[in-house]
Amino acid sequence: MTRALxxxxxxxxxxxxxxxxxxxADRAGVIVNSxxxxxxxxxxxxxxxFDFNYLGDLTAVDYTDYFEVVYRLVSLEHNHxxxxxxxxxxxxxxxxxxxxxxxxAANFMEREVYDLMGIVFMGHPNLKRLFLWEGFEGHPLxxxxx
Amino acid sequence: MALQTExxxxxxxxxxxxxxxxxxxxxxxxxxxxxDVEPVIGYLHRGIEKMGENRTYTQIIPLTDRLDYLASLTxxxxxxxxxxxxxxxxxxxxxxxxxxxxxxxxxxxxxLMAVGFFLNDLGAMMTPVLYMWRERExxxxxFEMVCGQRLTYNYMRxxxxxxxxxxxxxxxxxxxxxxxxxxxxxxxxxxxxxEIVLVRTKGVGILPKETAxxxxxxxxxxxxxxxxxxxxxxxxxxxxxRFDFEIPVGxxxxxxxxxxxxxxxxxxxxxxxxxxxxxxPTGVVQxxxxxxxxxxxGEAYGHIEAPKGELGFYLVSDNSIAPYRFxxxxxxxxxxxxxxxxxxxxxxxxxxxxxxxxxxxxxEIDR
Numbered sequence: 317m318t319r320a321l322x323x324x325x326x327x328x329x330x331x332x333x334x335x336x337x338x339x340x341a342d343r344a345g346v347i348v349n350s351x352x353x354x355x356x357x358x359x360x361x362x363x364x365x366f367d368f369n370y371l372g373d374l375t376a377v378d379y380t381d382y383f384e385v386v387y388r389l390v391s392l393e394h395n396h397x398x399x400x401x402x403x404x405x406x407x408x409x410x411x412x413x414x415x416x417x418x419x420x421a422a423n424f425m426e427r428e429v430y431d432l433m434g435i436v437f438m439g440h441p442n443l444k445r446l447f448l449w450e451g452f453e454g455h456p457l458x459x460x461x462x
Numbered sequence: 463m464a465l466q467t468e469x470x471x472x473x474x475x476x477x478x479x480x481x482x483x484x485x486x487x488x489x490x491x492x493x494x495x496x497x498d499v500e501p502v503i504g505y506l507h508r509g510i511e512k513m514g515e516n517r518t519y520t521q522i523i524p525l526t527d528r529l530d531y532l533a534s535l536t537x538x539x540x541x542x543x544x545x546x547x548x549x550x551x552x553x554x555x556x557x558x559x560x561x562x563x564x565x566x567x568x569x570x571x572x573x574l575m576a577v578g579f580f581l582n583d584l585g586a587m588m589t590p591v592l593y594m595w596r597e598r599e600x601x602x603x604x605f606e607m608v609c610g611q612r613l614t615y616n617y618m619r620x621x622x623x624x625x626x627x628x629x630x631x632x633x634x635x636x637x638x639x640x641x642x643x644x645x646x647x648x649x650x651x652x653x654x655x656x657e658i659v660l661v662r663t664k665g666v667g668i669l670p671k672e673t674a675x676x677x678x679x680x681x682x683x684x685x686x687x688x689x690x691x692x693x694x695x696x697x698x699x700x701x702x703x704r705f706d707f708e709i710p711v712g713x714x715x716x717x718x719x720x721x722x723x724x725x726x727x728x729x730x731x732x733x734x735x736x737x738x739x740x741x742x743p744t745g746v747v748q749x750x751x752x753x754x755x756x757x758x759x760g761e762a763y764g765h766i767e768a769p770k771g772e773l774g775f776y777l778v779s780d781n782s783i784a785p786y787r788f789x790x791x792x793x794x795x796x797x798x799x800x801x802x803x804x805x806x807x808x809x810x811x812x813x814x815x816x817x818x819x820x821x822x823x824x825x826e827i828d829r
Binding site: 373388420421423449 | 503504507509511512673675676677678689691696697698760761763765772774776778786787789791795796798799828829
């Protein structure tokens, strides 16, 4: 059984390593601020006790007040998982750092989120629309897109 | 005097027999040698995630049929498992067993298509496919028997199955399960001992273990590269922990290994089917679930080992009749990330074969 790590314990460990990450537990896992997302993700991959070498899923949810980007991290060695989240409150120019340098798996998933939700992933090697054509206006998965 | 050459850009698809649907590859070539591949997708994008936000939980089940349309029943299964996790529903024993039977039959059916079309891409035009279809046809007849459909089954429901199996189903399935290993031997003899197949597939399109993990590959593509990771064992869902089966793992991660892993998985599926038929209990197949389900506020991620890899559904509920967010994690889109790593430096004919070995279905990639 893949063990879902306890959000509070992981948040404590993240704060020890990165006090500025504002890590707090939520209903599914841990939320960190978008400024320190890249460092935290790298820490979670490299720390031997976590060893999250596999990115299981990456998606985003539009809660109208903010966007939430959801990362599902898995360790194939330890067989445990963690849901890592970050939020961006700027509706006009939402941006979070890209994690493609940590997990190449993020490549297409970040392009998909950019395409359908309009969140820019800073540092992505080839950030362009994945499904919709160039010149398409708007981002259909936002709640205010009708 | 040396000839001056320059790279050549070739469009493969979107309408092309080798692309298994509407898929386009922008290939940069130096003569026949592949320098770069850029997949261009989205031709079949129907906005299924957005459509899901405007439908009730039950109304979404037929949409999932149209993802990987060669394995509709496993799509149904992944989705209903996610909803049941979200709403905390427990389903009857008989329904659990029927789900296993359907999922494993579906795996055999999907792998038969995968192997058949893989050989098609190798240039063995249509003959091997028709051998595979001989057995797939029997499975389609079985599915038709239970739900009247041959492609989009829509058989599972939140809390169980839409109805019980007819009485002629089990004898027909038992006959199939008894005969299948013999046919698999026949395929092995025809394919795995064919010198041309071996020369064209062994050592071609290698995906190293570390790359496979890094790009997030799953399913036969990941296991062929030597990673022993199968959601049925690593994170058992439904009742998979009750069955005795093995996870076949490849060694080099080449095209032959991906073919071999699929062939072995079919044998393991037959084993699971034998056990499930023997243990199948009697009883009801549907739990009491409200017609209009309103799961509590929260989120859930349900994932299964679909024939092509790890298929996941991420649901966010706001306690209304429709999900607030309905996200699908498609295995083949992620497996496609590795295509460039596998083909650069090989000939264009090997590109077609390697692409076939990933086994993609565009309905799932584009959604």
